[in-house]
Amino acid sequence: MLALRARRLFDGQEMRHDQVVIVKDGRIADVTADVATDVPAAVDLGDATLLPGLIDCHVHLAFDAGHDVVAMLEPPGLPDRMRQAARQHLAAGVTTVRDLGDRDYLALGLGLGLDGPEVLSAGPPITTPGGHCWFLGGEAAGEQGVRKAVRERAARGVHVIKMMVTGGEMTPGTHSHLLQYGLAELKAAADEAHAHGLPITGHVHCAQGIAHVLDAGFDSIEHCSFFTEDSYAVDHTVVAQLAAADVVVSLTVGVAPSPVPLPPRIQQRMAGMREALRAIQAAGVDFVIGTDAGIGPPKPHGVLPYGAEMLVENGYAPLDVLRAITSAAARVCRVGERKGRIAPGFDADLLAVAGDPLSDITALRRPLAVYRMGSRATGRVGQINQTAPTIG
Structure with missing residues (x-):
């Protein structure tokens, strides 16, 4: 058994004070104001905040956050690099990740155990022939083609x-502002996913695409951007539809300090992206954070604390942001019955940070300890790899 005491405890919903978390056999046994006398190991974390382990709803462990992530898919050793990427998330306090695009279903069999976060995987993303991220192996066309692809993944x-x-920025020949699939194909994929008891999420970078996935019955939307051919234009009618729908937006926010600047097409759209963030917040759209970690040097693995910081900088309430990376994220990832809360019966995935993230969200970047199923992580807690490899 283990007892952890901290000045503050965020339980996934609310902030509490001077609580003790009792851990037994990898799960939370009790949350109390007193330490039981039969607990052999007691840790006083002092002026710290204890939180549920963080959950990043959108990562790519197969991408190394380097200058050419596609080239690095080819050489041998990819599973080992994916394990290292996963450990970087754990060091940052992220105890669960949802991998939304790998090659050969490698994320399903990394075998990390407690030496990394729990990995929830989508396998190769379903895309059109030659479409965005076709090189991951998920090409499928037509209603029957996408149904078959869903069945294979199930x-x-x-x-x-x-x-x-829609298309994406890293795949030449595709365009973020243009649809790759029609409504019939999207509905077929959603129906097939739900028939197999699986949630479905869509990479979407334009207003028409957002409207289509709402009509198709998707469970969540990644990015939820409003790209146009040359600019960025928030569609407030679509934002209102998002607020009224039973859907969750996974905001792919968070950029770590990096000597490599954002791509020019992204830089020139940043003002529009911030406007979209504020519009989504003002409308009351349900949201979580998925960082898209791995896609380039500004998005190293373990960047989630920077995503939380970005939302607070754009007017989001810190309490809502903390919920978005714990309990709300757990529900979206379909693990809400055991992750994202500090409560009896839940997994003892825990993060202790210096300070109070409600008054200073950057406290999330100062982890003191990370526990995975009650076992303390022994890696370089708090270290983000911001050095991108050079591709020769």
Whole structure:
């Protein structure tokens, strides 16, 4: 057994004070004001905040956050690099990640155990022939084609279906503002996913794509951007539809300090992206954070605390942000019955940070200790790898 005491405790919903968390056999046994006399190990964390382990709803463990992430998919050793990427998340206090695009279903069999976060995987994302991230191996066309692709993933044991509704920035020949699939194909994929008891999420970068996935019945939307061919234009009618729908937006926010600047097409759209963030917040849209970690040097693995900081900087309430990276994220990832809360019966995935993240959200970047199923992580807690490899 283990007892952890901290000045503050965020239980996934509310902030509490001077509580003791009792851990037994990898799960939370009790949350109390007193330490039981039969607890052999007691840790006083002092002026710290204890939180549920954080959950990043959108990562790519197969991408190394380097200058050419596609080239680095080819050489041998990819599973080992994915394990190292996962450990970087754990060091940052992220105890669960949802991998939304790998190659050969590698994220399903990394075998990390407690030496990394729990990995929930989509396998190769479903995309059109030659479409965004086609090189991950998930090409499928037509209603029957996408149904077959969903069935294949369900048989493999994935946790979520990921579909590339629009093009993307890293794939030449595709365009973020243009649809890749029509409404009939999106509905077919969503129906097939739900028939297999799986949630489905869509990579979407334009207003029409957002409207289509709402009509198709997707469970969540990744990015939820409003790209146009040359600019960025928030569609407030679509934002209102998002607020009224039973859907969760996974905001891919968070950029770590990096000597490598954002791509020019992204830089020139940043003002529009911030406007979209504020519009989503003002409308009361349900949201979580998925960082898109791994896609380039500004998005190293373990960048989630920077995503939380970005939302607070754009007017989001710190309490809502903390919920978005714990209990709300657990529900979206379909693990809400055991993750994202500090309560009896839940997994003892825990993060202790210096200070109070409600008054200073950057406290999330100062982890003191990370526990995975009650075992303390022994890696370089708090270290983010911000050095991108050079591709020759």
